[in-house]
Amino acid sequence: MTQPALEVEHLSVRYGRVEAVRDVSFSVAEGSLVTLVGANGAGKSTIINAVSGIVRPHGGRVRFRGTDITRTPAHKLVARGLVQVPEGRQILATLTVAENLAMGGWHRGRAAARAIDEMYQRFGVLGERRDLPAGTLSGGEQQMLAIARALVAEPVLLLLDEPSMGLAPLVVNEVFDVVAQIREAGTTVVLVEQNARRALRAADHGYVLRTGEVVRSGPAAELLADDDVVQAYLGTA
Amino acid sequence: MQQLLNGLFIGSIYALFAVGFALVFGILDRLNLAHPAVFAASAFIGIELVTVGGLPFWAALPAVAVVGALLGLIVERVAFRPLKGRADAHFAGLISSIAVAGMLIALLQWRYGAETRRFPADTFPATRFDVLGAQVTLLQVVIVAVCVTLVVGLTWLVARSRLGRGMRAVAENPTAARVLGVDVDRVTATTFAISAALGAVAGALFAMNVNSAQLGMGSAIELKGLAVIVVGGMGSLPGALVGGLLLGVAEVFAVQYLGSAWRDLIAFALLFGILLLRPQGLFGGRRARQV
Numbered sequence: 001m002t003q004p005a006l007e008v009e010h011l012s013v014r015y016g017r018v019e020a021v022r023d024v025s026f027s028v029a030e031g032s033l034v035t036l037v038g039a040n041g042a043g044k045s046t047i048i049n050a051v052s053g054i055v056r057p058h059g060g061r062v063r064f065r066g067t068d069i070t071r072t073p074a075h076k077l078v079a080r081g082l083v084q085v086p087e088g089r090q091i092l093a094t095l096t097v098a099e100n101l102a103m104g105g106w107h108r109g110r111a112a113a114r115a116i117d118e119m120y121q122r123f124g125v126l127g128e129r130r131d132l133p134a135g136t137l138s139g140g141e142q143q144m145l146a147i148a149r150a151l152v153a154e155p156v157l158l159l160l161d162e163p164s165m166g167l168a169p170l171v172v173n174e175v176f177d178v179v180a181q182i183r184e185a186g187t188t189v190v191l192v193e194q195n196a197r198r199a200l201r202a203a204d205h206g207y208v209l210r211t212g213e214v215v216r217s218g219p220a221a222e223l224l225a226d227d228d229v230v231q232a233y234l235g236t237a
Numbered sequence: 238m239q240q241l242l243n244g245l246f247i248g249s250i251y252a253l254f255a256v257g258f259a260l261v262f263g264i265l266d267r268l269n270l271a272h273p274a275v276f277a278a279s280a281f282i283g284i285e286l287v288t289v290g291g292l293p294f295w296a297a298l299p300a301v302a303v304v305g306a307l308l309g310l311i312v313e314r315v316a317f318r319p320l321k322g323r324a325d326a327h328f329a330g331l332i333s334s335i336a337v338a339g340m341l342i343a344l345l346q347w348r349y350g351a352e353t354r355r356f357p358a359d360t361f362p363a364t365r366f367d368v369l370g371a372q373v374t375l376l377q378v379v380i381v382a383v384c385v386t387l388v389v390g391l392t393w394l395v396a397r398s399r400l401g402r403g404m405r406a407v408a409e410n411p412t413a414a415r416v417l418g419v420d421v422d423r424v425t426a427t428t429f430a431i432s433a434a435l436g437a438v439a440g441a442l443f444a445m446n447v448n449s450a451q452l453g454m455g456s457a458i459e460l461k462g463l464a465v466i467v468v469g470g471m472g473s474l475p476g477a478l479v480g481g482l483l484l485g486v487a488e489v490f491a492v493q494y495l496g497s498a499w500r501d502l503i504a505f506a507l508l509f510g511i512l513l514l515r516p517q518g519l520f521g522g523r524r525a526r527q528v
Contacts, residue, residue: 052416075418075420078417079418084416086413086416090412090413092409092413093409094409095409099402099405102402103402103414106403106419107418
């Protein structure tokens with residue numbers, strides 16, 4: 001059996017006295033798309049931030065391709081290929097589109113130039129607006145920029161935190177199309193979403209979170225077909 | 238003409254000092270009040286490098302910049318980094334930087350005593366030129382050239398280089414910068430080092446220009462530096478340059494036409510006048526509080 005791209009074991013994260021994530025374990029096979037779903041406040045983003053080194057875990061262990069990265073700071077993980085598209089996009093509004101993409105290649109030096117050109121080809125609107133401040137883009141365009149910026153870093157494992165949040169339905173379709181393409185290209189993806197049905201339809205494997213704990217997990221298709229899961233955790237939408 | 242040139246010479250030193258201030262302020266939203274102490278320390282160190290070390294002035298200046306950069310790293314590590322996670326990090330950092338400034342000045346007093354120090358008389362050739370009827374010394378030309386080169390170089394670095402892009406990313410959103418792989422602590426420390434190197438060069442040039450270094454020279458320029466970054470537009474580098482030059486010219490003209498007692502009153506009144514007309518500062522506007 002091949003080594004998982006990501007293994008999270010008994011992860012717990014505290015903000016002061018509040019335990020945001022409790023004893024969460026999951027693994028992500030190389031080349032797969034795994035989704036963490038759950039309501040707002042379930043701890044999904046906290047898990048992503050703990051994996052990517054933005055938040056320091058209180059307990060547990062995180063391994064990336066077999067190496068313990070539990071205490072590794074974020075900037076070192078990006079250089080190793082563990083890249084996050086953060087919640088709320090977090091584009092750099094006063095920097096131009098081109099500068100945002102260049103920031104995605106922070107560790108890659110001149111090698112990033114080709115990847116940036118590829119992004120202009122792939123996302124035409126970014127090419128057209130490369131010299132404009134990123135803050136002038138629409139919400140959907142900003143999300144595409146956030147994803148493109150992460151791809152410039154050439155991720156081995158891409159962590160996507162709520163990529164469809166606040167976007168119009170048509171744009172959400174575009175975002176999920178792009179996510180599918182990324183996965184088809186061989187990149188391992190962890191997708192965090194409130195839009196649980198949509199995420200589970202795209203994923204191989206799913207974990208349902210509630211108040212900081214994994215309450216259900218399994219192949220995504222099985223979770224979607226499980227009436228108990230749908231009624232209790234995914235709502236009727 | 239003579240007074241205008243004199244004002245531009247002293248103003249370019251103010252600008253160099255203020256640009257260092259504005260760089261840290263623009264990026265980190267932190268006021269580093271140890272900057273004036275680095276300014277003073279570098280003047281004394283520059284004089285020692287020339288008198289004791291036997292370095293020519295042109296070699297002492299880069300050495301002073303290196304010493305200044307090291308002091309900047311120490312200030313960041315001691316006064317700012319330990320407090321960065323606090324909710325009141327702005328205020329706490331400001332206070333702790335005052336404390337570091339006090340310690341630096343105490344160290345200067347221990348090493349150099351309280352007396353005024355000077356560069357040796359032959360440190361710089363006393364060459365003079367005639368420019369449109371005004372007398373200009375070679376030193377003044379060098380001061381303006383060094384200051385303008387450093388400010389323009391810094392502006393290029395911030396606008397065009399990879400490091401500058403990283404600085405602006407940290408300025409806007411440190412968390413996003415970390416997610417993108419930027420070592421925020423390193424960029425922050427580098428920013429302090431560059432800022433302090435500029436302040437250090439300004440200190441050595443100032444001491445050379447007035448031919449004296451005193452323990453209180455940093456305090457004397459501190460308020461001017463703050464005024465310049467407010468008038469220029471908080472954190473704006475071009476604003477700090479123009480603000481510094483304006484202040485220098487205003488001071489010199491006030492002394493010339495009204496007497497030296499009027500110097501600060503006229504200079505600061507002019508700056509307040511600019512703020513009344515343009516509260517965001519000369520280059521503040523929409524991009525206020527950015528690099």
